[in-house]
Amino acid sequence: MLHVIHxxxxxxxxxxxxxxxxxxxxxxxxxxxxxxxxxRGSGHRFALLLRRYWGLGLLLLLLGGSATYALHxxxxxxxxxxxxxAPQPSTAARTTNAGVPAAQEVAEAARPLPVEQPVGPxxxxxxxxxxxxxxxxxxxxxxxxxxAPGRSGSTPSTSASxxxxxxxxxxxxxxxxxxxxxxxxxxxxxxxxxxADGASLTASTAPxxxxxxxxxxxxxxxxxxxxxxxxDYFATPVQGRVVGLERPSLLGSPERASGTAHYAPPxxxxxxxxxxxxYTEERSWTGGDADLREALERTEVPHYxxxxxxxxxxxxPSGFHLGTGVELIxxxxxxxxxxxFVTENTEVHNFVVALDANVLVNISDTVVTTSETLxxxxxxxxxxxxxIPVEVGWQxxxxxxxxxxxxxxxxxxxxxxxxxxxxxxxxGSSDATDIRSVDALDGPRRxxxxxGLVGLDLGYSLSENLVLGVTPTYAKGLTRLSSxxxxxxxxxxxxxxxxLTYSIPHP
Amino acid sequence: MYAVCLRYARHQLExxxxxxxxxxxxxxxxxxxxxxxxxxGWIRRIMVHTCxxxxxxxxxxxxxxxxxxxxDEPVEPLALERLGQEELLTLVSALPDGYRMVFNLFAIxxxxxxxxxxxxxxxxxTSRSQLAKARRMLQQRLGEHVARDTHERKTSHR
Numbered sequence: 001m002l003h004v005i006h007x008x009x010x011x012x013x014x015x016x017x018x019x020x021x022x023x024x025x026x027x028x029x030x031x032x033x034x035x036x037x038x039x040r041g042s043g044h045r046f047a048l049l050l051r052r053y054w055g056l057g058l059l060l061l062l063l064g065g066s067a068t069y070a071l072h073x074x075x076x077x078x079x080x081x082x083x084x085x086a087p088q089p090s091t092a093a094r095t096t097n098a099g100v101p102a103a104q105e106v107a108e109a110a111r112p113l114p115v116e117q118p119v120g121p122x123x124x125x126x127x128x129x130x131x132x133x134x135x136x137x138x139x140x141x142x143x144x145x146x147x148a149p150g151r152s153g154s155t156p157s158t159s160a161s162x163x164x165x166x167x168x169x170x171x172x173x174x175x176x177x178x179x180x181x182x183x184x185x186x187x188x189x190x191x192x193x194x195x196a197d198g199a200s201l202t203a204s205t206a207p208x209x210x211x212x213x214x215x216x217x218x219x220x221x222x223x224x225x226x227x228x229x230x231x232d233y234f235a236t237p238v239q240g241r242v243v244g245l246e247r248p249s250l251l252g253s254p255e256r257a258s259g260t261a262h263y264a265p266p267x268x269x270x271x272x273x274x275x276x277x278x279y280t281e282e283r284s285w286t287g288g289d290a291d292l293r294e295a296l297e298r299t300e301v302p303h304y305x306x307x308x309x310x311x312x313x314x315x316x317p318s319g320f321h322l323g324t325g326v327e328l329i330x331x332x333x334x335x336x337x338x339x340x341f342v343t344e345n346t347e348v349h350n351f352v353v354a355l356d357a358n359v360l361v362n363i364s365d366t367v368v369t370t371s372e373t374l375x376x377x378x379x380x381x382x383x384x385x386x387x388i389p390v391e392v393g394w395q396x397x398x399x400x401x402x403x404x405x406x407x408x409x410x411x412x413x414x415x416x417x418x419x420x421x422x423x424x425x426x427x428g429s430s431d432a433t434d435i436r437s438v439d440a441l442d443g444p445r446r447x448x449x450x451x452g453l454v455g456l457d458l459g460y461s462l463s464e465n466l467v468l469g470v471t472p473t474y475a476k477g478l479t480r481l482s483s484x485x486x487x488x489x490x491x492x493x494x495x496x497x498x499x500l501t502y503s504i505p506h507p
Numbered sequence: 508m509y510a511v512c513l514r515y516a517r518h519q520l521e522x523x524x525x526x527x528x529x530x531x532x533x534x535x536x537x538x539x540x541x542x543x544x545x546x547x548g549w550i551r552r553i554m555v556h557t558c559x560x561x562x563x564x565x566x567x568x569x570x571x572x573x574x575x576x577x578x579d580e581p582v583e584p585l586a587l588e589r590l591g592q593e594e595l596l597t598l599v600s601a602l603p604d605g606y607r608m609v610f611n612l613f614a615i616x617x618x619x620x621x622x623x624x625x626x627x628x629x630x631x632x633t634s635r636s637q638l639a640k641a642r643r644m645l646q647q648r649l650g651e652h653v654a655r656d657t658h659e660r661k662t663s664h665r
Contacts, residue, residue: 021615024596039527
């Protein structure tokens with residue numbers, strides 16, 4: 001029999017099919033191969049490549065973007081934060097060396113100096129040829145202390161007649177260009193002569209240019225014929241080094257050309273973040289029928305919602321920040337309610353007292369018996385809250401730490417998704433009802449309300465742009481934004497939010 | 508590989524779909540094949556997993572076919588020797604999805620119940636019971652097949 005003929009320990013059926021089918025071969029129809037070829041066409045290949053190499057693509061995109069951005073910054077020469085004085089009109093520069101062609105002046109100015117020759121301060125006292133005052137590269141050196149303290153702090157002042165009291169501006173420095181200026185006083189501050197902004201480049205400013213000034217400047221110095229003699233050129237700094245010469249018209253904003261001193265204050269940063277929160281919540285009921293409200297209050301117990309959200313906003317250098325976002329909070333808690341069932345039983349008792357055929361007394365007694373039964377209803381109530389907050393705050397930064405306060409308001413859309421609620425029944429009591437069966441009772445199920453929040457911020461900078469923050473918060477519902485007679489729930493939430501915030505680097 | 512698909516599929520069209528899906532996965536993952544093993548075994552494993560995934564998507568369920576009443580009777584061995592690959596495939600394909608899956612994996616691929624349970628996302632006991640039911644169903648059908656075959660032989664002799 002089949003059960004005993006196989007001795008290899010396998011079930012005979014298994015053995016039979018294994019022997020017959022394990023090496024079975026079959027030729028699929030041609031349509032199968034066509035389908036495979038079609039599906040592995042170019043579109044599929046592209047999707048496959050995208051799926052496989054999306055990380056690499058993203059990395060390349062980021063690198064490319066960063067490189068472009070860096071090049072863009074280099075092109076700007078860091079002007080965004082530099083305190084600059086506009087160059088004096090070019091006519092003034094021309095008058096420096098009267099009778100000398102402008103092109104020659106520029107060529108002379110751009111002539112490389114020996115490497116070991118330090119750049120000295122440029123005297124603001126007119127000497128020698130008594131020419132008209134002109135703006136100097138040194139006048140343009142001044143940078144905000146916050147931007148480049150090493151440079152600005154060591155810059156010798158040449159603001160002999162500068163009208164601006166601000167230390168970051170060296171407006172209207174006058175300088176007479178003389179041959180003596182080419183052998184300046186020695187000073188240990190190497191970068192002091194590096195023009196931070198557009199400054200008229202004349203023979204008088206020749207000491208400002210150094211051999212390491214950059215390939216373009218060196219090239220122009222070597223071949224002055226390349227320069228247009230009718231144009232005054234300005235040295236353009238890139239990260240503290242002079243690398244080229246520009247025409248004034250290329251220098252950018254009209255204010256700079258107009259000669260008005262201006263200062264670009266540091267701007268705020270945009271940020272975005274993700275956060276999660278754990279809370280302890282108690283809810284109270286407001287409005288509507290008083291009995292129902294009290295019954296609903298009795299069903300409430302403290303519970304512990306969890307939330308996740310995203311936020312974005314703006315932070316100013318003063319420490320203030322404003323943000324908004326969206327947060328989804330979900331919670332569940334045990335619902336318990338004793339439904340009261342009242343049974344009323346009415347009995348009529350007749351008492352008749354008779355003597356012979358005469359009825360002496362006929363009494364009807366009605367007895368009403370009321371019995372009350374309590375049936376406990378149990379359910380797991382689930383609800384979600386969608387919060388759209390607007391929060392303002394202030395933060396102070398100490399080293400890598402941030403601390404501050406915040407406050408704000410939020411629109412909260414509370415939806416009970418499952419469980420029981422209470423409903424008034426005709427007998428006057430409040431009975432537990434499955435929430436899905438009471439769509440008409442919008443109050444218990446959905447509420448839109450305005451809530452307020454206060455909190456403390458504590459953060460730690462993980463990197464230049466990434467901050468890990470912890471925010472203990474207290475939030476409370478303030479008022480309902482829709483008006484219906486139903487009672488509605490008002491949450492009171494104490495909890496802690498933990499989030500990561502990324503500050504978008506400012507150009 | 509098409510024969511593997513035929514074993515796991517209910518019918519030819521489904522087998523063709525599985526074959527196509529499996530081969531595309533093979534081509535996609537060809538780069539990850541380490542040349543230290545059997546290519547055929549590797550492809551076969553991919554095909555089997557494609558079939559399993561296909562049935563997992565269809566919410567593999569414990570199927571009941573009232574097999575508790577089917578008697579566990581032995582079948583004439585000589586008649587079975589005459590069964591060809593096609594007949595065996597037809598018998599396997601006629602099994603309900605769950606039975607077929609477990610039977611294929613256990614009897615032909617050689618996986619044990621723990622592995623099968625993990626692969627198809629069911630309990631080990633479910634895998635055992637599905638296998639037992641698959642065997643009984645096959646045994647019953649084999650019996651029918653042999654009886655029909657014997658009857659046809661007798662008829663042809665006359």
